[in-house]
Amino acid sequence: MSNEISSENKLPHKKVILKENYRAKEETTVVAFLKDKLPLSASVIKEAMIQGSCWLKKGNSKKLDRVRRAKTVIRPGDRVEFFLDPKLFERQKEAFPQSPECLKKERDWSAWYKPAGLLTQGTKYGDSWSLLRFIEKDCKGEVFLIHRLDRETDGVVVVAHNKKAAKLLSTKWRGTLVQKVYLAWVLGEVVEEEGRLDYPLEGKKALTFFKKLKTEEGNSLLELRLGTGRTHQIRKHLDLYGHPVLGDSAYGKGNKNKTGLKLRAERLEFDWHGEMKVVEVPRVYIFSGE
Numbered sequence: 001m002s003n004e005i006s007s008e009n010k011l012p013h014k015k016v017i018l019k020e021n022y023r024a025k026e027e028t029t030v031v032a033f034l035k036d037k038l039p040l041s042a043s044v045i046k047e048a049m050i051q052g053s054c055w056l057k058k059g060n061s062k063k064l065d066r067v068r069r070a071k072t073v074i075r076p077g078d079r080v081e082f083f084l085d086p087k088l089f090e091r092q093k094e095a096f097p098q099s100p101e102c103l104k105k106e107r108d109w110s111a112w113y114k115p116a117g118l119l120t121q122g123t124k125y126g127d128s129w130s131l132l133r134f135i136e137k138d139c140k141g142e143v144f145l146i147h148r149l150d151r152e153t154d155g156v157v158v159v160a161h162n163k164k165a166a167k168l169l170s171t172k173w174r175g176t177l178v179q180k181v182y183l184a185w186v187l188g189e190v191v192e193e194e195g196r197l198d199y200p201l202e203g204k205k206a207l208t209f210f211k212k213l214k215t216e217e218g219n220s221l222l223e224l225r226l227g228t229g230r231t232h233q234i235r236k237h238l239d240l241y242g243h244p245v246l247g248d249s250a251y252g253k254g255n256k257n258k259t260g261l262k263l264r265a266e267r268l269e270f271d272w273h274g275e276m277k278v279v280e281v282p283r284v285y286i287f288s289g290e
Helices: 030-037 042-051 086-091 131-139 163-174 233-241
Strands: 016-021 054-057 079-084 101-105 109-114 154-160 178-186 194-197 208-216 219-226 263-272 275-280
Touching: 016 030, 030 042, 030 054, 030 079, 042 079, 042 086, 101 275, 109 131, 131 154, 154 163, 154 275, 163 263, 178 233, 194 233, 208 233, 219 233
Parallel strands: 154 263
Antiparallel strands: 016 079, 054 079, 101 109, 109 154, 178 219, 178 263, 194 208, 208 219, 263 275
16 A cells, blocks of 8 residues: 555545455454544545445445445455555536436436547446446446446447346347447548448457448548457557548557547447337437547
């Protein structure tokens, strides 16, 4: 654990990490345990817990669960893990630059628009700035994440509202039963009106279909459909094609963009109990190449 702290009421300059089993004979509360172990005020610890920075493993359980209530009781043998990133701590107290929006809600699942810049789910340091936590609070209950989008990518994300639906939807996402459609502004004028990209990725077959929608100020807007689901497949394929996604800091050269990555998960299509479901981001959400 490394931290520098000048006052109990101030945040440390560096990350604070604690991973420790509770060894005392009598039960206590999480906040009391952490207050004794860390040079942090009770108010900072409580706020960090609300943000999702504290984890608890009960007795012989193998599962670490996020715990938010400061007065949660811990007993001998329980394990507490606590992670505080001062920069993230302050950021997570701020409002979202753009709030997520529910696109479709059914009994067993719902689909949401995730804005660019927002995590799909949290990290061990917290989850207040994540889509999943926003949905949990909005729906006032546990939800199950089915798939993810990179933080820089905006678009449609589906969550389940019970374990049975989560299992069924996850099976669809692992296979080829979900049609995924993306939009991307790419560097340069794409000559072909449509085509397929089949560059192998990490020694495995990968297939992406594209259609040019328009060209504007020397760049092109493409609609893309995945034939396979490799990590960062679209971004890698477009870079290999010579037309990297605008704003992609990981792939491509000369494609910097002041407003960030121009990649959107626009539409999802999947069968749900014999009925085809289509969820898409309304075109009123402007997707320019700026």
